[in-house]
Structure formats: C-alpha cells, structure tokens
Amino acid sequence: MKLSMQGAAPTRRLWNRPTWLLNHLAGSGRRVLGDQVGPAFERNKYGILAALADGGAASQSVLSSRTGQDRGDLVAMLDKLEAEGLVTRTPDPSDRRNKRVEMTEQGRSELKRLDKLVAEAQDILLAPLTQDERAEFLRLMKSLLIHHENYQDPG
Amino acid sequence: MKLSMQGAAPTRRLWNRPTWLLNHLAGSGRRVLGDQVGPAFERNKYGILAALADGGAASQSVLSSRTGQDRGDLVAMLDKLEAEGLVTRTPDPSDRRNKRVEMTEQGRSELKRLDKLVAEAQDILLAPLTQDERAEFLRLMKSLLIHHENYQDPG
DNA sequence: TCCATTTCATTGGGTTGCCAACGATTGGAT
DNA sequence: ATCCAATCGTTGGCAACCCAATGAAATGGA
Numbered sequence: 001m002k003l004s005m006q007g008a009a010p011t012r013r014l015w016n017r018p019t020w021l022l023n024h025l026a027g028s029g030r031r032v033l034g035d036q037v038g039p040a041f042e043r044n045k046y047g048i049l050a051a052l053a054d055g056g057a058a059s060q061s062v063l064s065s066r067t068g069q070d071r072g073d074l075v076a077m078l079d080k081l082e083a084e085g086l087v088t089r090t091p092d093p094s095d096r097r098n099k100r101v102e103m104t105e106q107g108r109s110e111l112k113r114l115d116k117l118v119a120e121a122q123d124i125l126l127a128p129l130t131q132d133e134r135a136e137f138l139r140l141m142k143s144l145l146i147h148h149e150n151y152q153d154p155g
Numbered sequence: 156m157k158l159s160m161q162g163a164a165p166t167r168r169l170w171n172r173p174t175w176l177l178n179h180l181a182g183s184g185r186r187v188l189g190d191q192v193g194p195a196f197e198r199n200k201y202g203i204l205a206a207l208a209d210g211g212a213a214s215q216s217v218l219s220s221r222t223g224q225d226r227g228d229l230v231a232m233l234d235k236l237e238a239e240g241l242v243t244r245t246p247d248p249s250d251r252r253n254k255r256v257e258m259t260e261q262g263r264s265e266l267k268r269l270d271k272l273v274a275e276a277q278d279i280l281l282a283p284l285t286q287d288e289r290a291e292f293l294r295l296m297k298s299l300l301i302h303h304e305n306y307q308d309p310g
Numbered sequence: 311t312c313c314a315t316t317t318c319a320t321t322g323g324g325t326t327g328c329c330a331a332c333g334a335t336t337g338g339a340t
Numbered sequence: 341a342t343c344c345a346a347t348c349g350t351t352g353g354c355a356a357c358c359c360a361a362t363g364a365a366a367t368g369g370a
Contacts, residue, residue, distance in 0.1 A: 008220040009307040011209040013270075014202055018277050018289075019184035021296040024223055026181035027327080028303040029174035030356095044356090047169055054166035061318065065163040068179055070358065075320055097318035097365050115168075122173050128302040129295060134173075137295045140288060141176040147283040148183040152164040182357080185326095199326095216348060225328060230350055252335050252348035 029125050036121035037114060044077050046118055049103060049111040057102040086110050184280050191276035199232050201273055204258060204266040212257040241265050
C-alpha cells in the first residue's frame, strides 16, 4: 500500500480546533457538492433560485441577505442567470435604486433539477451520521450561526 | 430599530443545507479567529508552528499533510516564517528533494503566544454550546472528515 | 427648500484555497 | 545500466470570498 493512499495526518492541536475542522469540512462539502451538481458556479445559481422560490421576487440586496452571498458578487451571477433566461431583472418604479429580480418559468424548472442534485449531495456529505446525529448536527450549526451572525431562523 | 441591525434572513431551503451552514459557519470561525489572533496570515503561521511542535521537524510535504494546507501555499508562508526567524529550512542530505523544516526557539515562544489567542477564539466560537454539545459537535465533525478526507485521527 | 445620511447596484482590489504544471531528484523494474 | 513513474519544492492561474469606494436615488431633519 502506497503512502499516497493514506489520508492526510493532521496534527493533534489542529485536529481539536473547531475552526480548523470547520474550514476543512466546508471544503469537503464544496467538493461533494461540486462532484454532484457540476461546475462551481452552478451551486451559487442554486442559491439564488432557491431564495427566489422560497421568498418570491426581491431586490438584489434582499437576495444577498437571503442567500448569504456578497451583494457585489451577486451582480455577475445575476448577469449570467439573466443571460440564461432563468431570471429577469427589472428596475423598481417605486424606488429606482432597486432592481426587482424575478424567476422565470425556465428558472423554476432549472431549480427543480438542481434541487434534486443538491439534496443528494447533502445525503452523501452526512452519510456517516445517523438520522439523529444529522438533526443534532444541523441544530448545533444553526445555533452557532444565529449567535454569531445574528441570523433570523426561518423556521 | 433599523433594519440593518437585524441579521441576514437566509431562505428556508439554504438554511437546512448542511453545505450552506458549513460554509457560513466556517466564515464565522475565520472572523472570530481574525478578531482574536490578528491579521489573516497569523493563523496560518499558527498552523505550521503547531504542526512542528506536535510532530517535530518535517519536510514541507509532510507539513502540508499535518496542517491541511496546500503544498504550494506553504512555500510563501515558510518564506515569511523563515524571514522572521521562527523556522529554519535546510536541505535534506539524504534526499535532496526534501527540505527539512525545523522550529527555532523564537518560533516556540511565538507559538506559545498564538496558542493562547487561538484557544480563546475557539471558546468564543463555541460560546453558545454547553460542554457536552461542544464535544458532540467536535465528534461529529471529525467523523465526517475521517469519512470524506480519509484523515488519520491523531487521537 | 436644502443639506446630510443612508441604501442601492455596480466595480475593482486583495486575500485565500485549490489545482496543474515544471524541473530536479529518487526509487523500482526490467 | 537504463528507462519509468513517483515525489519534492516551486511557480502561476483560477475561482470564492470579503471589503471599500463610487454614483444614483431616496429619506429625514433643520
């Protein structure tokens, strides 16, 4: 058995640092999601479409809040989504600073496709955990995020 | 109370995606660590010094495995650490591809300083959790990492 | 009415992490 | 002995993420 077959051997100190574990586990998640969903930017596409489906049409700023993505980074993303015909971007007449982002029918079907792939990825990521452990894991993460980022729990 | 005082309101679908939670929670960790330890690159400094203290002198490749950092990114980091006199880098005579990285006395004292700050950051990050919850949280994360990254649990 | 503050979308830069090369060097197989 | 493959440190590129600044537009107060 070659040495390269073995996994990395993190040092004890880092292995017990939650920040280190979180960083690398987030990386695992990104990889699993990438393998399942496809190229990187498809995932952000999903976030935007999911936010629109869950909360309805919204300005880019609100969309940034719903997805947790940076407002600036949303611009380029929406340019692509708009070019693909998945969303429309129309100026808001009542407040001309805003642009109202709305999902198209095509966007809805694309979301349905991505939703399945993303759900599968979550299952792969949490595969080693029992159902109870998964629920507990989510609960703990949400609790931390609410505390540190002041997130509103959507329930 | 202004709207900007409220936290972001993630949409329900993303809020229940482990990959989304992990991504953003890792961000929280990075922020807490940054606030506590200082500028960004101090954290990676810590990782290298901790790996050297835990496992002794090693080649850059082994160091990459211990810290989980990319081999390539280690180069620039070690350049800085070497310039600061925290580590020494000497070619390995028995295998001239390798460079043996060793911690200096100065590096040891710097690690002691950082170790305290990093430990405080972990405490801040996990503040909302009980001791039992913290242990469970670490256990779950380690279990996932071992499964997906094939990591060797250092115990 | 006028002025200061705020929010909006947009742009650009800076940092980090990840991946693919490259030359040098080693070890193994034939 | 001589190729072949693997590993080492190093470099560079690419995508994400975060932050700061900009001009346009709205808001609130004096």
